[in-house]
Amino acid sequence: MSADILDGKAFAATIRARVAGHVTRLKDSHGITPGLAVVLVGEDPASEVYVRNKGIATVETGMNSFEHKLPAETPEADLYALIDRLNADPAVHGILVQFPVPAHLSERDIVARIAPEKDVDGLSVINAGLLASGQNAMASCTPLGCLMLLRETLGDLTGKDAVVIGRSNLVGKPMAQLLLRDSCTVTIAHSRTKDLAETVRRADIVVAAVGRAQMVPGDWIKPGACVIDVGINRIPAPEKGEGKTRLVGDVDFASAREVAGHITPVPGGVGPLTIACLLANTVTACCRIHGLDEPEGLTA
Numbered sequence: 001m002s003a004d005i006l007d008g009k010a011f012a013a014t015i016r017a018r019v020a021g022h023v024t025r026l027k028d029s030h031g032i033t034p035g036l037a038v039v040l041v042g043e044d045p046a047s048e049v050y051v052r053n054k055g056i057a058t059v060e061t062g063m064n065s066f067e068h069k070l071p072a073e074t075p076e077a078d079l080y081a082l083i084d085r086l087n088a089d090p091a092v093h094g095i096l097v098q099f100p101v102p103a104h105l106s107e108r109d110i111v112a113r114i115a116p117e118k119d120v121d122g123l124s125v126i127n128a129g130l131l132a133s134g135q136n137a138m139a140s141c142t143p144l145g146c147l148m149l150l151r152e153t154l155g156d157l158t159g160k161d162a163v164v165i166g167r168s169n170l171v172g173k174p175m176a177q178l179l180l181r182d183s184c185t186v187t188i189a190h191s192r193t194k195d196l197a198e199t200v201r202r203a204d205i206v207v208a209a210v211g212r213a214q215m216v217p218g219d220w221i222k223p224g225a226c227v228i229d230v231g232i233n234r235i236p237a238p239e240k241g242e243g244k245t246r247l248v249g250d251v252d253f254a255s256a257r258e259v260a261g262h263i264t265p266v267p268g269g270v271g272p273l274t275i276a277c278l279l280a281n282t283v284t285a286c287c288r289i290h291g292l293d294e295p296e297g298l299t300a
């Protein structure tokens with residue numbers, strides 16, 4: 001058996017098209033243009049690329065993009081003053097601070113400073129709590145993208161055994177909550193899980209988000225399972241030349257694709273869904289702030 005390889009780039013384009021449709025309706029029917037503010041502190045090269053791509057995607061879907069680049073040594077008080085201004089700005093419906101931030105800043109405190117209704121990363125304790133109690137939360141972007149892809153691929157997820165490997169606040173925990181909301185039987189596994197191989201072998205759905213290159217081999221996968229690989233790990237690639245590297249996921253793609261029914265590649269799988277779902281969350285935030293109906297096809 002060779003798995004169906006899920007094309008995250010193509011699915012991200014579908015989500016962006018849905019976003020653009022909702023943006024047009026918001027403009028035409030209500031005179032509202034959703035706005036996303038992205039804050040970058042420092043000069044991490046990968047973060048600069050992500051922030052640039054977020055800005056481009058925001059404008060391409062018809063929304064307003066507000067980019068704020070601050071020096072690495074920005075004092076906490078100055079960053080909080082900016083967040084307070086964005087919280088109060090009616091043109092801004094979504095706010096995110098790009099991570100990682102310099103060591104003198106606290107990601108947890110930054111997220112807590114963002115108004116929960118504008119927290120389009122879905123990272124605040126308010127949004128985590130709303131999600132866990134089955135209420136209208138802002139779900140964090142990568143897990144939301146994974147859920148949309150799973151629904152698109154498998155249809156109704158009711159009763160499926162899902163194993164999420166990883167327990168981070170950004171991916172593992174919200175992913176588990178979203179799968180539970182879709183009536184999966186969910187196990188959260190992690191690096192300390194006693195018999196990880198046996199746990200994963202039970203799963204119809206495997207979401208690997210543990211941050212260890214190629215940790216999940218094909219012989220852990222139940223034949224026909226749907227494998228979602230959230231890992232983005234850079235490893236040496238001597239075959240490409242001295243000092244070269246390549247990206248791999250948390251799953252050993254070559255062996256897993258021989259067993260799985262569906263599998264996401266790295267790159268080109270889950271990664272592109274993150275920014276698409278950020279745009280989706282910005283439209284959702286805009287609709288909620290203005291008391292309008294939830295945008296169809298963009299929420300959990």
Ligand SMILES: Nc1nc2c(c(=O)[nH]1)N[C@@H](CN(C=O)c1ccc(C(=O)N[C@@H](CCC(=O)O)C(=O)O)cc1)CN2
Pocket residue numbers: 050096097098099100121141142232247266267268269270271272273274275
């Ligand atoms: N505030 C946030 N910070 C960070 C988040 C986040 O969701 N919110 N996630 C990551 C970075 N990130 C978006 O911010 C992001 C990472 C990766 C991709 C992506 O498309 N990856 C590609 C491969 C890219 C490459 O070649 O290097 C893929 O997987 O195909 C998009 C967005 C950390 N910070």
Ligand SMILES: [Mg+2]
Pocket residue numbers: 099100107
């Ligand atoms: Mg971090």
